[in-house]
Amino acid sequence: DAGITxxxxxxxxxxxxxxxxxxxxxxxxxxxxxxxxxPGHGLRLIHYSYGVxxxxxxxVSDGYSVSRSKTEDFLLTLESATSSQTSVxxxxxxxxxxxxxxxxxxxxxxxxx
Amino acid sequence: IxxxxxxxxxxxxxxxxxxNFTCSFPSSNFYALHWYRWExxxxxxxxxxxxxxxxxxxxxxxxxxLNTKEGYSYLxxxxxxxxxxxxxxxxxxxTSYDKVIFGPGTSLSVIP
Numbered sequence: 774d775a776g777i778t779x780x781x782x783x784x785x786x787x788x789x790x791x792x793x794x795x796x797x798x799x800x801x802x803x804x805x806x807x808x809x810x811x812p813g814h815g816l817r818l819i820h821y822s823y824g825v826x827x828x829x830x831x832x833v834s835d836g837y838s839v840s841r842s843k844t845e846d847f848l849l850t851l852e853s854a855t856s857s858q859t860s861v862x863x864x865x866x867x868x869x870x871x872x873x874x875x876x877x878x879x880x881x882x883x884x885x886x
Numbered sequence: 887i888x889x890x891x892x893x894x895x896x897x898x899x900x901x902x903x904x905x906n907f908t909c910s911f912p913s914s915n916f917y918a919l920h921w922y923r924w925e926x927x928x929x930x931x932x933x934x935x936x937x938x939x940x941x942x943x944x945x946x947x948x949x950x951x952l953n954t955k956e957g958y959s960y961l962x963x964x965x966x967x968x969x970x971x972x973x974x975x976x977x978x979x980x981t982s983y984d985k986v987i988f989g990p991g992t993s994l995s996v997i998p
Contacts (some may be wrong), residue, residue, distance in 0.1 A: 831985050
């Protein structure tokens with residue numbers, strides 16, 4: 774299994790609070806991604822990174838920001854959580870160009886009350 | 887917005903049956919198509935990465951074909967087993983600068 778961990782694995786938070794999710798990899802892969810999984814929508818890309826300090830938006834980036842200060846860590850921040858951001862969040866990595874297969878972390882279940 | 891579709895949405899087959907499902911994507915530009923297998927309570931796992939028209943990939947009882955000119959890929963499972971029960975996702979990239987767009991998935995249940 775690719776060395777990807779996500780923390781926390783579960784979180785319950787209140788509307789309006791900031792939340793940061795962490796993705797950590799030990800594979801030294803260049804590309805890292807954040808997805809959310811919702812019923813009826815499959816996986817939707819939030820943000821991705823193609824190198825340290827190089828990030829770009831995905832299809833559902835509103836309300837989220839990311840940072841990548843080290844190759845191994847990709848942080849997803851919800852500046853002010855809303856109930857619509859209740860979801861399961863997956864981090865993924867890939868090695869070479871984005872033609873490469875993606876390896877997924879175990880997921881973080883976030884509930885915003 | 888790029889539309890990646892999968893059909894059927896769900897499928898129930900008997901153990902030993904062979905099955906197939908479809909991923910449809912825009913045929914105007916093509917860079918890559920991925921297939922993933924996603925078991926309940928686990929993370930998606932890559933099955934195939936397909937990049938050329940006419941590509942055929944095989945892993946055990948699972949195989950996939952790609953037609954970029956008409957915009958579809960088929961995933962076949964021969965002799966389905968209960969452990970094949972999962973959601974199968976395809977993911978499409980239009981160009982090297984585009985993001986991967988996942989389809990909604992096909993949920994397969996194999997009945998013993």
